[in-house]
Amino acid sequence: MSEYVFEMKNITKKFPGITANDDITLQVRKQDVYALLGENGAGKSTLMNVLFGLYQPESGEILINGEHVKIRNPGDANAYGIGMVHQHFKLVHNFTALQNIVLGVETTKRGMLDLGKAREKLIELTNRYQLKVDLDMPVEDMTVGMQQRVEILKMLYRENDILIFDEPTAVLTPQETEELMKSIEGLVAEGKSIVFISHKLNEIIRIANRCTVLRRGKVVGAVDIEGMTKEQLSEMMVGRKIMLKPEKADVKRGEVLMSVRGLTVGGAKGHENSVKDVSFDLHAGEILCVAGIDGNGQTELVYGLTGLRGVGGGSILFGNDDVSGADIRYRNARHISHIPEDRHKHGLVLDYSIYENMILQTYFEKTVSHNGLIDNRKAFKYAEEMIERYDIRCAQGAGTVTRGMSGGNQQKVIVAREIERHSSVLIAVQPTRGMDVGAIEFIHKQLLRMREEGRGILLISLELEEVMNISDRILVMYEGEFVGELYPDKTNFQELGLYMAGAKRDVFAGGAH
């Protein structure tokens, strides 16, 4: 028996115009949780797709238990005990969990589908690995977390021993992430070997024992996690020092910029109010963070403030100007910049180019248009400037259609646009979601710069670390109300967590003292 359950040696995989994997070697032992770390586009998924038989490498070899093998397709991979949970799940939406899992390996009795045995085996697996899955629920009704557990069950049902997870936590809430970590620990204890792809350092330190870092298709190094710090790992990944905890300048909190009183916002059609009688002030030079578990009214709060949804009651004051009844354009043009939660739904017209997206709220203003005609050349020039300043990577300059850009760079387009509109207040909703550390650092720097300029930032975030690192003040939202007002230097993760879970609450006027 070899020391390694599998080895990939000197793998090179090229795509037209790019070498996605350049002479990569990866050796994984039994019961490893082996992390693949790298920025977006580093080649992690490609490498694993080679192992899974989806891509054929130009050169290099694969060994399973010390023996040379050729993996031509996922069927071969499966035969060697390799399973993969893809970045984007591959489930049939109107099938139940059970149907999805047996798909392709159905058991039959006299030519008829017989799921009885499969069900028995799956119930046994769910119990053994503590995976909460409703076998008869259609996938489309499931939370993302449960869909992922279906994918895991699928691998276990096929008796795979090498389990690949491609950015499994990107779509999960912190709670679901924690559950996944526990599942992975259980799997390893039962003798499985795991490859865990991520660019989130916390998770890698928490779960992995060994790690290979990729940068631009090349191996930067393979290290034991024990004794590594986040700083060291991030430096390997990005190739330069990263400030994980941004340095905050001393900024004196200024006058009140936005004053919200008794704000009530309705839920989705016919549902009860999602934001209930909420009051708070946002000051100049302040990053005020609304923390909370997803779905406690944060989205609706933002909709109410920005005008995407009408408010049920209350006022939103900028000085004497109550905008609670004003339309979106009025609020946009006068007071509010908004980095939206969903950049594809709201933030960008994906089939518009960068320069067209850069003028999304200002296309009619004198700066880029006269007499109803848009000065495309001016807009183009402005966008080129933004591309330069915000280091937006794109193939064809300001004319690049945003649909073809990576998520991180799309987000930078939005961030640049919203910051440069110079509104007094910025509402930023999960501005760093899905970004890698380099991009996160960059966005945080921009927010802090705005703070120094004396603008007010309302940051809605699900990431506790982000909340603690850059906010000046934290309001915890729970079931549509503010239940606590905290200061990052006087609180800790535990306390914050208790408030977020609704286990602790203060009676207070929502920060409006």
Added chain:
Amino acid sequence: MKKKENRAVKAGGIWASPFMTTFIAKIVTIIIGLMIGLILLLFTSGTEVAIPAFKTIITGSFGLVGFRTGMGRMLYYAVPILMTGLSVGFALRTGVFNIGAPGQFLMGLYAGLFAGIHFAPALGGATWVAAIIAGALAGGVWGLIQGMLQAYKKMNAIICGIMMNYVALYLVNMLIRADRALYFGGRSYTNSLPGDALLPRLGMNNIFTGSAANSGIIIGIAVCVAAYFILKKTTLGYELKATGLNREAARYAGIKVERVVAVSMMISGVFAALGGVLYHNGAMGQKYTLGDALRPEGFTGIPVALLGSNHPIAIIFSALFISYLQVGGLGMQSFGIESEIVTVITSITIFFCSFNVLFQKLYIRLIDKLFEGRA
């Protein structure tokens, strides 16, 4: 995918540009449409008839009546479908399906007829201008009503369009019957227009002898260019396209999407109505026949728009092409074949337009192969 295309631009030069890719893919669709049409002909009429009949479609009527006449007829018949095609395509750019083009076409036709007959005594040689303006106004109002029902009352676009079509049809019948100047009781068609109400021919009758070609096609193309300009350069065009591409993002940007949809339908209505005027006021002796059926030009706008990818300039070419086939189809009767075969061919072509992305991908792959290693 995008990446790949970009690279292809470098490797394949002009051959791999997005324009070429779309263009070639459309040509392929057209060829497939024609081939299936030929097969249908072979099945229904046997080789002796099918082959020469098919040849007539391909050569248009040029083979039958000569180049000048054929060309003129193509231009003449292109005008109405050019405008309805522009109408449908323009609305689609805002994400609205304008199934109401036949009704708007009819409103334009009626208004042109009304103005042409009633205003001629007062306006003389300028009557045709008044007719065009009247048609545009009528179509604009009709389109706006439909647009407002769709945008503000959230009425289903298909149902709303069909309803507006039939309301227009019977309203026009009623208005004409009530108007002694337009209509003598007992007949099934209207009086024809006075010469002053007709579009200038600009000597086209000398170039395209034996056809009714007139300045309508020039006006039509000018309107297409104007539509292109609106979409490309104006703030309104920016709003229209943003709404069509991503309604939620447009709302986020502060664009009043309901208003944009209504305005888009209004403009779209103007275009379709211009089709009605330019066609009906285009030739001498035209009479509108009262009846229970909507005229086909409005519906033909849909394939014209789709074949032209909703692009105002491309629509000029797709209208000319479909008109070319239709004129050829008119010559089919001499073979004892119904001219509907042309409708079948255009329909099949349109059907294959939905495979356009596939054809484009295949084409890109081919270009990649051809230019491999040369980048």
